Amino acid sequence: MMETTPQQKKILVVSAHPEPLSLNASLTAFAVEHLRAAGHEVRVSDLYAMKWKATVDADDFPDHAGDRRLQVMGASERATLAGRLSPDIAAEQEKVRWSDAVVLQFPLWWFSAPAILKGWIDRVFTSGFGYGPEVPPPYSEGALAGRRALVSVTAGSRASAFSDRGIHGRLEDVLHPLQHGLFWFTGMEPLEPFAVHGAHDLPEEGFAAAKQAYGRRLDGLFTDEPVPFRSLVGGDYDHDMRLLPGVEVPGAGGLDLHVRPRG
């Protein structure tokens, strides 16, 4: 009996750590190898190795006249629609467009992405590319619909501190700006984040276990159920973008309002 062959997919792995021997670099290398072994095509944006420019400024928009006031969204939208973004940005947009899934690998610094990765997001997801005119509306059928998204983080603290009642907050809530604000807003389907805890002094067997767990998550990249965020175009919200009365799961509040009950 023949096994069904999973379809070959295209995956962009974006990695953000200054040290080539770091745990993050190892997890990136593992993911690339694991996904290629499964028959997928993989491209990597190793932001530190690329010396990625982190800050948005007028140089991003070559047509912007130096003596004019820079309105960032307007300038980036015009440059995007005219195909006149700085080449490093255009190259990353092409990778995202090419991909069926984006994986972000980073150490959780101050409960969010390192600046270099935030700068990849700030500069690449321009109006006209990730949202805005001439693309579908945000939150469900957005500009980048049809793509999966997975955050893979390392964190110094123990898992219990990010658990349901953990002092840092639940990891999915801490990562809300990425999960809901970036991925879901642009139409991508985010999976539950993957985390390696106790990353500062992970023993050898901890690393082996982490790779095993990560491998399973990578195997489910196109089959695991994404986080069931509510849909703007699907009729859960009013014209002021507020959740309609009574739609929520009884007792839910805060960020849980924006998640549908799970299967």
Add this chain to the structure above:
Amino acid sequence: MMETTPQQKKILVVSAHPEPLSLNASLTAFAVEHLRAAGHEVRVSDLYAMKWKATVDADDFPDHAGDRRLQVMGASERATLAGRLSPDIAAEQEKVRWSDAVVLQFPLWWFSAPAILKGWIDRVFTSGFGYGPEVPPPYSEGALAGRRALVSVTAGSRASAFSDRGIHGRLEDVLHPLQHGLFWFTGMEPLEPFAVHGAHDLPEEGFAAAKQAYGRRLDGLFTDEPVPFRSLVGGDYDHDMRLLPGVEVPGAGGLDLHVRPRG
């Protein structure tokens, strides 16, 4: 009858926008003027004007041997304790230490701080300065206790989208990594964030109203009640940093677990 004179305080305003004529730059200028007129001492870190380096790397730690593996937390902790951080970082730490309050002014890009400001946070709040050895424990009586903190953001979207049931999530939840993760973790007392919505096409009278509202918030910088986050050392959490059973406000979940009932 003499009025009581409010005590003179020291305030650091950190501003993150590339355009000197932007709404953010105007709000920064307004805050500086308003606080000085009230008798306070004010210093400004205008990150774009300073050409602030956003990315953490080995250059931040002059004593780090180039051929050795860079463990970021360890290297930054050793450099901090030895007084051997790169001078730009040391200068910002001195400003934070000098201050009685820190105000962060920025445009909300992808539901968080622009990369250049994230890089200020990543690089300045090192182990040994903002947390870690030789300073008090995090979450309440931390390293930077005794300081107020205020986030002031501009956002393109309307206020309703960030309201209680708004699709983006409540602004305080979206800003959890800063409010709770940076400020409260390091012992600072965060106030409710201040926001100017509809920032892309704010009419003249909208700007006037925004300044008036911001002025009131700046007047309350040392007298408004901070967000009453729960305290790690105050006995709300167990040894695994999980909230003790039954401590929460009945019905509260998610990030609300970590806020005490308001007076």
